[in-house]
Amino acid sequence: AQKITQTQPGMFVQEKEAVTLDCTYDTSDQSYGLFWYKQPSSGEMIFLIYQGSYDEQNATEGRYSLNFQKARKSANLVISASQLGDSAMYFCAMRGSYGNNRLAFGKGNQVVVIP
């Protein structure tokens, strides 16, 4: 089975500052993918960034980067230069071989960016 853990309480972030969202995972798979999604209050689930278990470099997509520490089984999301539009729920998710490659979600982190 797979388990994703996001334990941070709701976060307030000053505009233009960086924020790190923690994610740890547990799996017995050797090959797996890690994903971060953003869900604003409008409801859409927006794919942000992907990290493969065999990728040696941390993934980056614009202002988003993933701090992947395989030995610690952590995949933290870093958002640089926060903007008001970054206010949303952020979900860490994982796909492995379990359950026909089901996407397992963490409970999410609420982020509010303040001006």
Added chain:
Amino acid sequence: DTEVTQTPKHLVMGMTNKKSLKCEQHMGHRAMYWYKQKAKKPPELMFVYSYEKLSINESVPSRFSPECPNSSLLNLHLHALQPEDSALYLCASSRQVGNSNSPLHFGNGTRLTVT
């Protein structure tokens, strides 16, 4: 703009009504998904279609009936729902099911209220 389109955006229905949710994607993806999401919770998987065939049913009550008429379309037929079925219903697609590095792309969702 999302590449997965869901209609309607909002739906209010009585417990005796029959309605349908619709989802469309034109990314050539061969896997499509229905998720149910309650407020402040992660999405819960309901159904998975792979190459237009139902591959996963997560023990969903029969009052929810999925249909995949072709590789681009996914419907969810609703009948005799209960108030506790009120939620955000998200459709998603991915290149294929058995691929841990393939992200799911979600639509905007349908906010369903059962009265």
